[in-house]
Amino acid sequence: MKAGIKIADQWLRQVLEILYRKRDLSRGEIGESTGLNAASASYALRYLLDRGTLVKRAETQSAGRRRREVFNLNSEAGYFIGVDLEGDRIRFALTNFVGDICCRWEVPLEFRQPLDPRVVVDGIRKVSLDPIRRDRILAIGVSYPGLLDVEGRLIAVNLGWNRCPLVQELRTVFPWPVFLESDKHSCIVAENWLGAAQGRRNALFLIAEGGIGLGVLLDGRPLSGLHAVPGEIGHWKILPDAPDLCNCGATGCLEAIASSPNVVRQYAELCGVPKEERAGIRVVDVFERARQGDAAAAAVLQRAGRALGLALSHAIALLNPEVVILGGDLIGAEDILVPIVLSEIRQRTLPVSLEGLKIVISSLGLDIRLKGAASLAFRKMLEDPLRLRSMCTLDPAERSATALQSPRPDSEAALPGELVCS
Amino acid sequence: MKAGIKIADQWLRQVLEILYRKRDLSRGEIGESTGLNAASASYALRYLLDRGTLVKRAETQSAGRRRREVFNLNSEAGYFIGVDLEGDRIRFALTNFVGDICCRWEVPLEFRQPLDPRVVVDGIRKVSLDPIRRDRILAIGVSYPGLLDVEGRLIAVNLGWNRCPLVQELRTVFPWPVFLESDKHSCIVAENWLGAAQGRRNALFLIAEGGIGLGVLLDGRPLSGLHAVPGEIGHWKILPDAPDLCNCGATGCLEAIASSPNVVRQYAELCGVPKEERAGIRVVDVFERARQGDAAAAAVLQRAGRALGLALSHAIALLNPEVVILGGDLIGAEDILVPIVLSEIRQRTLPVSLEGLKIVISSLGLDIRLKGAASLAFRKMLEDPLRLRSMCTLDPAERSATALQSPRPDSEAALPGELVCS
Numbered sequence: 072m073k074a075g076i077k078i079a080d081q082w083l084r085q086v087l088e089i090l091y092r093k094r095d096l097s098r099g100e101i102g103e104s105t106g107l108n109a110a111s112a113s114y115a116l117r118y119l120l121d122r123g124t125l126v127k128r129a130e131t132q133s134a135g136r137r138r139r140e141v142f143n144l145n146s147e148a149g150y151f152i153g154v155d156l157e158g159d160r161i162r163f164a165l166t167n168f169v170g171d172i173c174c175r176w177e178v179p180l181e182f183r184q185p186l187d188p189r190v191v192v193d194g195i196r197k198v199s200l201d202p203i204r205r206d207r208i209l210a211i212g213v214s215y216p217g218l219l220d221v222e223g224r225l226i227a228v229n230l231g232w233n234r235c236p237l238v239q240e241l242r243t244v245f246p247w248p249v250f251l252e253s254d255k256h257s258c259i260v261a262e263n264w265l266g267a268a269q270g271r272r273n274a275l276f277l278i279a280e281g282g283i284g285l286g287v288l289l290d291g292r293p294l295s296g297l298h299a300v301p302g303e304i305g306h307w308k309i310l311p312d313a314p315d316l317c318n319c320g321a322t323g324c325l326e327a328i329a330s331s332p333n334v335v336r337q338y339a340e341l342c343g344v345p346k347e348e349r350a351g352i353r354v355v356d357v358f359e360r361a362r363q364g365d366a367a368a369a370a371v372l373q374r375a376g377r378a379l380g381l382a383l384s385h386a387i388a389l390l391n392p393e394v395v396i397l398g399g400d401l402i403g404a405e406d407i408l409v410p411i412v413l414s415e416i417r418q419r420t421l422p423v424s425l426e427g428l429k430i431v432i433s434s435l436g437l438d439i440r441l442k443g444a445a446s447l448a449f450r451k452m453l454e455d456p457l458r459l460r461s462m463c464t465l466d467p468a469e470r471s472a473t474a475l476q477s478p479r480p481d482s483e484a485a486l487p488g489e490l491v492c493s
Numbered sequence: 494m495k496a497g498i499k500i501a502d503q504w505l506r507q508v509l510e511i512l513y514r515k516r517d518l519s520r521g522e523i524g525e526s527t528g529l530n531a532a533s534a535s536y537a538l539r540y541l542l543d544r545g546t547l548v549k550r551a552e553t554q555s556a557g558r559r560r561r562e563v564f565n566l567n568s569e570a571g572y573f574i575g576v577d578l579e580g581d582r583i584r585f586a587l588t589n590f591v592g593d594i595c596c597r598w599e600v601p602l603e604f605r606q607p608l609d610p611r612v613v614v615d616g617i618r619k620v621s622l623d624p625i626r627r628d629r630i631l632a633i634g635v636s637y638p639g640l641l642d643v644e645g646r647l648i649a650v651n652l653g654w655n656r657c658p659l660v661q662e663l664r665t666v667f668p669w670p671v672f673l674e675s676d677k678h679s680c681i682v683a684e685n686w687l688g689a690a691q692g693r694r695n696a697l698f699l700i701a702e703g704g705i706g707l708g709v710l711l712d713g714r715p716l717s718g719l720h721a722v723p724g725e726i727g728h729w730k731i732l733p734d735a736p737d738l739c740n741c742g743a744t745g746c747l748e749a750i751a752s753s754p755n756v757v758r759q760y761a762e763l764c765g766v767p768k769e770e771r772a773g774i775r776v777v778d779v780f781e782r783a784r785q786g787d788a789a790a791a792a793v794l795q796r797a798g799r800a801l802g803l804a805l806s807h808a809i810a811l812l813n814p815e816v817v818i819l820g821g822d823l824i825g826a827e828d829i830l831v832p833i834v835l836s837e838i839r840q841r842t843l844p845v846s847l848e849g850l851k852i853v854i855s856s857l858g859l860d861i862r863l864k865g866a867a868s869l870a871f872r873k874m875l876e877d878p879l880r881l882r883s884m885c886t887l888d889p890a891e892r893s894a895t896a897l898q899s900p901r902p903d904s905e906a907a908l909p910g911e912l913v914c915s
Binding site: 218285290294295301304306311312321391421 | 640695707709711712714716717723724725726728729730731732733734741743803806807808810811812813841842843845846
């Protein structure tokens with residue numbers, strides 16, 4: 072690098088961001104994607120190669136075309152911890168610098184038992200046991216259900232948490248920065264970084280499983296709202312006169328008709344299954360019975376699918392997105408429930424609002440929130456100039472600027488769970 | 494001003510913007526509101542005073558406090574034309590540099606007759622007849638109903654327009670820049686600049702009159718969407734099983750239940766008024782009869798108010814705004830229809846989504862879209878550096894940079910209308 076050239080944070084940020092989103096990019100493609108001029112892109116690439124943050128390799132191309140050099144993030148340049156607090160299992164992952172999961176840990180959530188925050192601490196310890204990787208962990212990202220109060224404490228009914236100071240607790244135990252993002256944001260941002268919403272400015276992500284919510288990306292950013300509870304469509308009174316009683320105490324809510332537990336409930340009611348025998352039925356069982364021609368299962372899915380389609384129709388008319396991504400339990404019902412949703416959307420929405428709109432199934436699968444949480448940690452580290460610089464080196468001395476000392480290892484398995492490392 | 498200081502466009506923009514929004518500000522208040530440091534604010538104020546764009550006066554204060562100097566825009570420094578194409582009358586205004594309307598013109602829209610674009614040209618001519626003011630007209634802002642196609646042509650059912658190239662037509666006749674904004678945007682932006690959404694980042698504006706729409710301000714900006722049709726809640730199937738037939742051909746739409754013509758229709762149906770006699774009934778008549786205890790009128794308003802409240806409940810849960818502003822015909826029914834809307838919102842929305850939320854009636858009145866259109870023209874002129882500089886002087890030579898020649902006067906009143914100048 073020429074003496075006297077100062078690398079702008081923005082150049083580094085843009086190169087790291089584009090290489091996290093896309094792999095095997097040439098110098099020209101990096102310039103084109105970031106908008107950096109050739110000199111700035113070259114300086115940034117050289118700086119990051121010198122520090123071991125990037126790797127470069129020659130890609131042999133087909134005969135007659137010249138070899139091209141492609142750049143990638145060095146997958147071992149740093150690690151992130153992703154935590155997903157939604158669903159019936161709490162999930163933890165250690166992801167490498169390119170976002171691939173290299174170690175995971177899951178803990179079943181006990182039904183109707185408040186979650187002990189020490190389970191979260193323990194899970195993070197589990198995925199950070201490897202001493203070499205642990206030294207290079209940069210940050211923790213947490214995808215949470217529910218909402219935050221003004222002091223950043225978590226209120227989450229399904230975890231039994233009423234104002235749990237999770238971030239403060241994690242910060243007393245671990246030396247890494249901790250970032251939180253709501254589950255709906257995690258999904259839409261993961262899709263924006265890695266999935267069907269790449270390159271989109273306006274996108275929606277429908278989660279339909281235990282609860283129902285909408286992740287909203289507007290103008291390239293997740294919708295923030297006044298106090299971080301946007302996307303709460305689960306309690307839209309989508310069939311205002313329906314008798315279905317919701318967890319919230321009201322009737323007619325979308326969740327009371329179309330959430331997975333309520334799909335099971337309606338099916339069991341139609342079939343006369345007594346309450347005590349319903350625990351064994353899962354939503355995938357209802358999907359399967361509908362596939363086999365069970366009329367009760369088909370009727371329940373018809374009602375749920377139409378309610379979901381009507382809700383999406385409303386969101387599409389209001390927000391005019393470019394893409395709608397269907398996730399959660401809908402992923403497992405592409406053949407049996409999704410067609411009903413799509414048909415209802417087409418029938419209920421003005422044609423002009425559907426112009427140019429794509430509706431797709433999420434391809435990020437069950438890991439979407441884990442990947443979203445880890446990519447949150449990556450993104451947040453890019454935003455802070457000091458942290459950004461600490462990411463751009465493998466040298467522990469240079470990294471110490473952000474106090475990334477390794478915590479005291481503590482490998483006692485205090486709580487049950489399941490560890491898979493690759 | 495010290496030699497060698499270059500006034501940054503951003504300083505001028507911020508000072509002009511804050512003085513358009515608020516009046517009688519001291520030097521300190523301008524610094525505080527804009528975030529400019531004392532030196533930058535002083536340079537910008539001096540520059541604008543020298544060119545006649547601002548005026549300064551001493552304000553005598555109560556005994557014991559020292560006199561303070563306050564700044565204002567020079568109301569005659571420039572003029573804007575606002576056009577409102579929504580409603581049963583097309584409305585035109587000439588506003589001065591502080592946004593006050595100094596001349597207006599209205600043309601009734603003939604029911605079910607396509608609007609001749611020459612009516613718009615003619616209306617703009619009418620409010621720009623005064624030769625002194627005409628020389629200082631800076632731009633035209635148009636608030637439009639309906640939507641724009643990809644080539645910027647207007648599609649508006651109530652005007653009978655299918656891809657009308659209005660901007661191109663106005664640009665061939667007038668020498669001023671022409672800016673378009675959808676009616677919903679005009680309202681929410683006018684409220685953000687001048688009304689109940691001042692200082693807010695997330696706000697909704699419900700228009701309920703001939704049609705129903707929602708103006709959406711998110712993160713300080715009007716929602717844009719994929720191709721400029723967001724806020725289209727009029728065709729939400731808010732009562733999906735209701736038999737009411739909408740103009741769009743579907744049933745159950747919010748508009749079919751709660752737009753003003755449909756309030757009248759339901760009332761007439763309940764009372765058995767034959768179709769040919771319904772034209773004489775206005776929505777304000779239904780309001781008045783409900784006030785007098787007419788049970789049919791009360792029932793219709795109950796149904797319309799609940800549908801509007803349910804729709805707002807959905808929008809609040811999804812977008813988590815700080816303020817919801819009620820406009821259109823609701824302004825005239827604060828006592829009789831608004832309480833039903835509010836009660837339904839409270840009943841249908843999760844309490845957490847209502848925390849911190851304010852719901853108010855628009856105080857900008859019927860002129861909201863005219864003022865919104867004129868303020869659009871002001872805002873757009875600020876955005877362009879060349880136009881910004883042309884706004885900052887009364888010197889015609891300096892202004893010529895943006896080719897603001899006066900058009901040839903043409904005062905023949907080709908079409909009927911009503912002119913009021915102050």
